[in-house]
Amino acid sequence: HAYNWHDSIHSGGGSCGADSIEPCDDHGHGTHTMGTIVGDDGVGNQVGMAPGAQWIGCRNMDQGAGTPATYAECYQFFIAPTDLADENPDPAKAPDVINNSWGCPPSEGCTDPNVLLSIVQAVRAAGIVTVHSAGNDGSSCSTVTTPSAIYDESFSVGATDSSDDIAYFSSRGPVTVDGSNRLKPDISAPGVNIRSSTRDGSYQGGWDGTSMAGPHVAGLVALVISAKPEMAGNVDGVETVIEQSALHLTTTQGCGGDAGNAVPNNVFGWGRIEALAAIDSLVDFRLSVTPEVLNVCAVASSHPVDVAVQTPSGFSEPVTLAISGLPAATGGSFSPGEVTPPGTSILTITTTVLAAPGTYPVVVSGVSSPSGSMAGTDLEMTVFQGAPGVASLIEPADGAMDITTAPTLSWGEVTGAAGYNVEVATDATLTNIVYSETVPAAFHTLTSALDPETTYFWRVRPANPCGDGPNSEVFNFTTRAIPPILLVDDDDNSPDVRAYYTDALDALGLQYEIWDTNNSDTEPSFGDLGPYQAVIWFTGDEFGGAAGPGSAGEGALASWLDQGNACLLLSSMDYYYDRGLTVFMQDHLGVASALSDTSQTTVTGAGTVFDGLGPYSLSYPGSNYSDTLIPGTGGAETFNGNQGTAAVEHISGDFLTVFMAFAFEALPTPTDRQTVLQTFIDHCPVGQQAVFVDSFESGDTSAWDWGTGSVRRSRDSRDTLRRRGDIASDRLWIRP
Known part of the structure; x- marks a missing residue:
């Protein structure tokens, strides 16, 4: 890892220890952000913007907390990377872009807003684009407040959602903390419900924050330089390409006196990045091939490949096509060999029995005349000799029982x-x-x-x-047999609250299966819910777009409840905040409205289901963002809190629902949680048929009504994620 890794953490360091000699993530945040830049596992998880880029890294935070000294040390390393002995600095090995998904608040020592200004100026002077997350302190104006996002030399990034709206948490400009009144952010990128890599080698969606937006821009910088290598080192030029090609978005928020049609503005900057438009602005023509992966047998045969010559700008010079990288004893020819864009050609690749097996990186290229403009694209070609052998089965083992x-x-x-x-x-x-x-x-x-x-x-x-x-x-x-309870894990694992539910269910001897949404809208469908007679759905501290069922999940729950003999317990502090008042909340949960973040600290049972329980002094394992609910048609208070109704029950002739707007896991003791859960189960018989016919402790599944449809399982995921997309953790860089 010489010249590719440096650790500025010299004491502590959590699971990585201090002065790690190899890349190590003591938090999880860095792995996710780097995945957004370059991630691709080759089997369908291409989560990265620039999967062909190379990356180098420096840890500047100890388990999510840094100092001006650690930040500056990493900046210095990337201006002139060193060997593992921290010697022999070589500016030629510096990256083209640095991603900075962190902020340095006064609590970390950045009491002087300009404490890192000189080193950031040096980074830019070295020809390195320094991308920086704007911060998660929105939605008010002038909330871009921490180094290094506040600097003119930083390319600061706000966060948008899938509808191209600005994320509520995305910090706005102008910058006032240093008296500059500087417009920020410079640009915006997707930063809501982002899926990327995790430390355990898997992938997870649902991450929110400008920390997730910044890596999209860093990856785009790599793509720009890949498309036009002479742009490397031209920081102003790279930023201008990205700004001018962005989807220009406007706002009426008026931060810094922005007019409603102003671009750039203090909410979106120049707008949301458009990667294809950025690349198109740099090239006269593009080449593409279909298929991009060609598998052939070493026999006398021919294989057609479609080649498209496209132009984003009306370029009309003829392009002469060529191919390189073919293995010996194979050949390739184009028909026609010269194409005026837009146009197509057929590449015919021929093979013989002498072709050596292996995978070959073939390049299809084109040169225009008379200007000499060039472009190319990759074609992965694999040669096989003979049919493959036999596979040895591993899992499930032969005769395995109780399989999902x-x-x-x-x-x-x-x-x-x-x-x-x-x-x-x-x-x-x-x-x-x-x-x-x-x-x-x-x-x-x-x-x-x-x-x-x-x-x-x-x-x-x-x-x-x-x-x-x-x-x-x-x-x-x-x-395996399907038990009557489905536990839907919809938290963000920060903290991971699943055990509060599983421990209570286990203590009560209740059988269940788990559906992990991986903090996303990958939720059970109506067919998935069909075999179950009770669903317990929890969201923990999740906040920022994916808390509680999405529209498809709500539709599935509504259909499942309407078929009768079904019970739903939903514990979510931010379902209302993230989704707004939905038809499902009104019709099936009995909620007319809600007040967000009222912070319930005590609750007492009420209504039909929980009357007589409590009072309970709540102890939240994470943040307290509990709400106050206003019961609507069919709804009734079932827990009263110090801030008003904390939970609503809805009992119809066919189903029972309980919506807790406080965290079930905040009930103070295991016994309290078991009592509340058992009380819910005790009230689950609905209409003429008991939901749990034999209390299901007996293990006799013959009495269970499986319903209709099919069930899918999702493997467990237990990865760490900072609450509300806080910017902190590792700073990671790429070198394309």
């Missing part, structure tokens, strides 16, 4: 395989196949659910362009 209805199947990777055909059947000879899928990797999670308490048989057959390999041996597994 949507299991992940895995097997050993087979040399020479381009893909695998997975088959699942209800008989040992695989005559009655109920699931079949062709997949690229040596594992696969079923995308449709199997039946519960059923024995299935499965096998895998590898394949490549030379032919299919043999079928594997056949394994069998038996799916």
Whole structure:
């Protein structure tokens, strides 16, 4: 990691320790932001803006807290990276762009707003674009307040959502903390409900913050320089390309006296980035190929590839096409060989039995005449010799029991395989196949659910362009019974509050399964909910767009409840804040309105369900953003709080719902949580049929009404995320 990594944390350092000699993330924030810049695992998780870029890094925060000295030390390292002994600095190895998803408030020692100004000026003078998250202190004006986002030399980034609205938390300008009245942010990018990489090697959505917006811009800088390498070092030029190509957005907020049609302005800056428009502004023509990945067998054959020559600006010079990087004993020819954009050509690649197996990075390029403008695109070509061998099945093990209805199947990777055909059947000879899928990797999670308490048989057959390999041996597994309770984990894992629910359910002897939304709107459908007779849905400290069911989730819950004999317990402090007053809240939860963030600290049971419980002095494991609810049609107070109604029950002839606008996990003791949960279960019989016919402690599932539809499971995810998208953590950089 010489010249690629430096650690400015010389004591402490959490799980990484101090002075780590290799890249290490002691928080989780840095991994997520770097994933947004360059992330791509090659099997469908291309979360990065510039997956072909190289990155280098420096840790400037100890578990989310830095100092002016640690920030400056990392800036210095990136101006002239050093070896692992912190010697032999080499400015030639400096990155083209630095992503800074952090802020330095006075509590970290940045009492002087200009404390980092000189070093940031040096970074820019070195030809390095320094992208900086604007901050999460909005929605008021003049909330861009911390170094280094406040500096003119920083390319500061606000956060937008999927509707191109400014995120409520995104800090606004102008900058007043240093007396400059400087317009900020400079630009905006997506920063709400962002999916990226996590420290455990997986991926997670639902992250919010300008910390998530900044990496999108850093990745775009890499793309700009990749499209036009001579832009490297031209900080003003790179920023201008991104500003001028952005989707220009306006606002009536009027920060700094902005007019309603002003661009740039103190909310969006120049607007939301447009990556394609930025690249198009730099090139005369573009090349693309279809397919981008070509798998061939080493036999005498030919393979057509479509080549498109496109122009974003009316460029009309003829382009002569060429190909390079082909393996020996293969060839390529274009028809036609010269294309005036916009136009197409057919590239025919020929192979022979002498072609050596392997993967080859082929480049299709073009040169225009007379200007000599150039462009190119990649074509990944893999040559196979002979059909692949047999796959060895791994999981589920042969004869495995109690397997989820949507299991992940895995097997050993087979040399020479381009893909695998997975088959699942209800008989040992695989005559009655109920699931079949062709997949690229040596594992696969079923995308449709199997039946519960059923024995299935499965096998895998590898394949490549030379032919299919043999079928594997056949394994069998038996799916588990589906309990009557579905626990929907919709928190942001900061803190992870799942155990408050599972511990109470376990103590009561109640059976359940878990659906983890991964802090996103990946929520159970009506078919997924069908087998369950009670749903307990919690959001913990989640805040910023994905708390509680989204529109699709609400629709699924409404249909599930309307079919009758169903109970829903929803604990969410920010469902109302994130989603607003929805039809589902009114019709199925009995809520007319709500007051956000009233901070309930004591609650007492009321109404039909919880009357006689409490009072409870609440102890929140995280923040207290609880609300006050106003019951509406069909709703009644079921917990009274010190700030008014803290929970509403809605009891119809067909279903029961309870909406707690305080955190269930804030109930002070395990016994209190068990009591509240058992009371809810005790009131779950609805209409003429009891939801839990045999109290389901007996283990006898014959009395359970499974309903209709299918069930999908989501694997557990327990990653750490800062509350409300706080900017803090690692600073990470790329070098394209």
